[in-house]
Amino acid sequence: MQRFIGSLAAWTLALLLSLGLTGCGYNDFQRLDEESKSAWSEVLNQYQRRADLIPNIVATVKGEASFEQDTLTKVIEARSKATAIQMTPEMLNDPAAMEKFQAAQGELGSALSRLMVVVEQYPNLKANQAFADLRVQLEGTENRITVARNRYIASVQAYNVLARSFPTNLTAMVFGYPPKANFQVQNEAAISAPPTVDFEKK
Secondary structure, three states: HHHHHHHHHHHHHHHHHHHHHHHOOOHHHHHHHHHHHHHHHHHHHHHHHHHHHHHHHHHHHHHHOOOHHHHHHHHHHHEEEEEEEOOOOHHHHHHHHHHHHHHHHHHHHHHHHHHHHHHHHOOHHHHHHHHHHHHHHHHHHHHHHHHHHHHHHHHHHHHHHHOOOHHHHHHHHHHHOOOOEEEOOOOOHHHOOOOOOOOOOO
16 A cells, blocks of 8 residues: 555656646746757758768859959858868857858859859850759759758747746756857848859840
């Protein structure tokens, strides 16, 4: 009988603890934290997809003997800088690391935009089917980056609202769930727009 009472007390305590954790947002933190990490993985996946396209783009452009080497060099350097920064899920709470990562990716996007503008001056490149295919892939990747980034922004916003609201902010303090850093831009409209790339053949 005493064992039964002890077991019942343990079950009751576990149930109360479970209800308490649910009510204080603990389970919501688990869910939203995993969602934000998953969304971030997709952002990285799409940035990697873009980085993987660049060697083929550069190789194709190099075939144009008179092409401006300075433009190509800037793309290569920007890719090198962007791929050198490894953003782990643990670094997502670090605004400085997020800003550095975002700046590197933005620089790469700008370098690619400049490259595509310059390409318009080279009829042979514009007529090159392999290069045309790469441009279409790049455009699709930029769109995927925008979608993945927007999903990440939304997931972090939901997490941060929970982390800053009462009484779940107490749970955040107790269990170590600080607000996460998010993408920051001076022009908020720019966050949803890929770099300007002119794919129209003139």
